[in-house]
Amino acid sequence: MKKTPLKTAQRQVEAVDMLGGVRLFRGLDAGQLAETATAASWLKKDAGQRFFAQGDPACRLFVMLRGRVKVSQVTPEGHQIVVRYAGAGETFGCVSLYGAREYPATGEAVTSSEALAWSREAIARLMNRNPVIALNALEVLGRELFDIRSRYSELATERVERRIARALLRLVRQAGRKVDMGVLIDFPVSRQDLGEMTGTTLHTVSRILSSWEQKEIISSGRRRIVIRLPHALVSIAEDLDDEYS
Amino acid sequence: MKKTPLKTAQRQVEAVDMLGGVRLFRGLDAGQLAETATAASWLKKDAGQRFFAQGDPACRLFVMLRGRVKVSQVTPEGHQIVVRYAGAGETFGCVSLYGAREYPATGEAVTSSEALAWSREAIARLMNRNPVIALNALEVLGRELFDIRSRYSELATERVERRIARALLRLVRQAGRKVDMGVLIDFPVSRQDLGEMTGTTLHTVSRILSSWEQKEIISSGRRRIVIRLPHALVSIAEDLDDEYS
């Protein structure tokens, strides 16, 4: 891990470029973006390293530049929950935006990743100077609220198979990469991870993926999943049980 | 249902009084509060009537003055989910704070209720003039995000009995009223409602409440629940299976 202010001109340019596309900073002009970038520190983590851990004082907000971070929680009983995966351009560790003292979750890089980070004070200062950031933050949080509520409904009302299908489709949307066999989910995902995303066990996930593999809907390996027939997954997810004949 | 601007001096005074305690408007001085109150319209709904329905254009934000509103969703398959119950001083219909076009849920009075409402434009104007409102809104949304995530974890990892225990304890905290037998949940809650809060069926809820009634942990009737031994519920919720001897 490295942690440095944004010194080099090269990085500065890169960062401004990136920040222009970040929803949290939408509406800022080039000068304001540069100022924002100046206030950031730059972090690099290898796969497996953490940006922050559950229970740490919530002191910073992050924007992914490159890579993928897994945001997950452990319950008091020791069960794991994957809250989401964030990719380039997305904001995470949003806790610093509101009052919480501690991170309620852990943010761990699943591939080699780079991110920008702002201290709580820096964010407060930026929001003060550019009130539009607070409005953007509302949109970001609102979006997250909407997503988690959708997933809550799913979990409350739907069978495991469908939940897994939806989780895969979501991953495809977020990190799908066309390969010759179909669409690859472009970062390592284990059966365990999928289980923690959908509120089930790795055993059940394994069984279901195996059955899909037999039907040639997917093709998977160690922490690696390729969707060959996305349409079939959609059918499962939406209960168009037309058996994709 | 009535819908009027805040005309009478009486109401105006009441409203300002109330708004001072609302988190969304914390930090505003008396003058700003009065200005805020002036921009509101005043609504009264009887039990069963709706403030807004899922799918309606999301045009207004509400603050409860009195009563209780049930915020619930229906899934495409027709399953109901109770998102939360909001009481006096709480904000609901927060959708207008961020970009969503439509209400993702329905807000229905469960007891005779009164609320103040602001149009999307009014809110935007107020936030512009008093940027602190946007910061408060971040806190409100952040809090909601935290709550829903907790419930998501529960749903993903815990058995029905414990989820129901937690739901009841939450209701006690929100709307518990001391009565001679214990603590009454001070608005009508059916087994169906509890089921929709915890992702289960009314049958299972009924069975579990019956068993608790036998153990004299609760005492309940038609849409009416009194908790007689809150400690016992906590034991169930937290897995201190000391059988509250």
Next chain:
DNA sequence: CGGCTGCTTGATCGCTCTCAAATGGGGTGG
């Protein structure tokens, strides 16, 4: 090449849903 980590698969158990039917309390209308 060896060990670790992730994956597969079988067998069984039990929680919870589903379907069915009966009961009873409360509110409404006469």
Next chain:
DNA sequence: CCACCCCATTTGAGAGCGATCAAGCAGCCG
């Protein structure tokens, strides 16, 4: 004030989804 009806609730029986327990297997990294 009473009778009726509706709706919330209770309770039973049975099925089945998915968890749990238990091995064994196979890539991959060191």
